[in-house]
Every structure is written in C-alpha cells, then in structure tokens.
Amino acid sequence: MRGTLAAMNLAVPLFLQSQCHNAALGFRTPAVVAANRALVDFVKSIGGIALNMGDGIIHSWLNELVVPDTVVVGGDSHTRVPTALSFPLGSGGVAEAAATGVTEITVPDSVLVVLKGNFRRGVTVRDLVNYIPYKAKKLFGKNVFEGAIMEFRRIGEPFDMIDVFEMTNASAERSAAAAYFEQSPEAVAAHIESRSLPMIEKLIESGCDNNGVLADRARVLRDxxxxxRKARADGDAAYAAVLEIDLGEIDQPYVACPHTPDNVKPLDEIAGTPAQFGFVGSCMSGEKDFAAFERITRGVEKLPVEVWIAAPTRLIERDLERAQILRALENRGARVEISGCSLCMGNQERVKGEKNVLTTSTRNFKGRMGDEASVYLVSAQLEAVAVLNG
Known part of the structure; x- marks a missing residue:
C-alpha cells in the first residue's frame, strides 16, 4: 500500500490510519514503536489522518467521521459503519481507492432484515445481534447473509446510534459483504451534532488535523x-431473502457459544456454565455498555471473576473517567487496559489457561483470545450478572 500511495496525492477527502491492533503497553518494543512512528509520519506526509497507539479502534473513530450515504472502504473486515455503505478490502484495494478515488467492487445481492416492535425487559441489542443468525438458520437452513449486503430496516422507534453500529458491525461475523441501516435522518443528524462534531473538534484541538482535512469533514457534517437526508431502497427492490423479527419474540438473552459467532443458543440452554473471565471492550462496545457493567456490579467490594476493561477510543475513555466508571471498576479489581483492540484481537494480550470467557467483543474463534479459552459473546448486562454469580 505504501508503494502505491507514495507516488500520488490522495484522491479521497479522508484517509484514516490507526494503531489499534498493537497498542498494548507491554508489547511496545523499540522495533514496534519505530515501525508505528514511521507509519504515522508516512500517512501524514500524503495528507492522511494518523492516530497513535492508545488513541483507540479505527472502526469506532470511523463511525463518527463518515459522511452519511457515502461509500467507504477499509483494510479490515470490521469496516462496517452504520450510515454509509462500507466495504472491507485488502490493502491493495484500499491503496487504489485512496490514490485514484475509485475502486472496483462487485455489488452482490441484498438480504433485508426488518425489525419491528420493542424489546422485552432484560433483552438488549447484543441479544438481537446473536438472535439474527439463530432465527435465520432456523428459517433458511443456512447462512443467507454470506457474501450479501445486509440491509436493516427499523419499523418503530429509532435505535441509538451505538446500537445501530453494533448491528452493522456484526455483519462481519455473518460473512456479509457489507451492511447498511436505514436509520431516521433526524436521528443521524442528532447523533452527528451531539457526538461526532464535538469529537472532531477535540481531535482538531489535540493536533490531529492535517491541512484542514478534519475541519473540512466537520463542515460537511454540519451541512x-x-x-x-436519507438513502432509501426502491419500493420494488428485490432481495435474496427477507428476515422479519418482532423484537418482542426474543424472550431471553441469546449467547454466541464457542467456537463461532453462529453457534447461538438461548440462555436457558447453557445456564450453569461457569463464568471464569470477563472482558468489556472492542469496537462492538459503547459508553453505555461500560456504564451498565459498572451499575450492575455496584456494591461488590471485589469482583469474584477476573475482568479486563478496554475503552474503544481515548475520548470514550476520558468520558468514562469523568463519570468515575473506570475508577469504580478498578477499585473492584478490574484491570483497565489502554484504548484499543486488546483481548478482542488476541495478537498481544491473551487469556491464559483453560477458562470460560464472557466478552462483549466480536469473535470467539478457537485460539483467538487465548490458546485454551472458550469464548462466549454476550451483552455487558449478562456478563455483569454472570461475573457476580460465577
């Protein structure tokens, strides 16, 4: 990618690079630090925005920086922003798009997911994320999302934007080519005004802008x-499959069990499974997940199970610090990691030993978080209850 871009100027309005896969403090050898410094310098030299180790996960930043209803490409499978159509590509494809402003993408069929009604008490969006492949497999007998674009349509009260991001982000675990959520334009605008624009202003204040790239992005988002406005499907659009879900039919939490995100079971089928390790973090998590975990575990002097916490971005980390959430969890014995992928990526920090791990992260493949770990993908709320009860 560096060779492709070095000979050209950027032909896209925003090129973003982060160091989220290698942020862990214990693994910052001189060689790693030097390589990342060189990458930051290179990205800045071609007009891009470079985030440093500890700034956090690129997907969580990108979620706030994209212009709605545009096309985004990224060099990671979780390039799945909720308000634009985003495709993960290899580094060569990303370089081509950045250097020329165009890239070749074969647009596949779409699968429509229609969401109606309201959640029952105790059921969360993460349960919905797990329930989608569970119900689809029962109806269609296979993974109908593989290679397709997942289009989400909400009928009823709009979801919070972090919840929308969870659903589009999890399309990677469905092996979908991309995802898009038909969110209310008013809800998108409200989120941009209350979250995205203040975040961009903080980035600019901290010296992250490069020749006005972020200032221009703020101007476009203010517009x-x-x-x-909102992109909508044509009235006669044809879909490879349609999955309708009444949120009220989800009568209990659903858990993605080892060793694949598609191995989903209702909670009552795995009740009694020991909880031996907890992790709250990854690009699937937002502030309210950490707040929920802290609230439910409040009143406990020491957590009975080992728990690690990693905010997805340093700005979210600062908000959690101001709310005293991280301090409270540390006082209960939780280990607070630097912002980044942490245990979710599993390439640096690892879970040691044979343990059942409950986590809000993205994937639970064998060996990903630890050589002997059995990983269960759950909501922060269920994780908190399980941690308290062991």
Missing part, C-alpha cells in the same frame, strides 16, 4: 445536520 448534513442542517439538511438531513
């Missing part, structure tokens, strides 16, 4: 806030 959207003033004139919210």
């Amino acid at each position: 959207y806030v003033e004139n919210p």
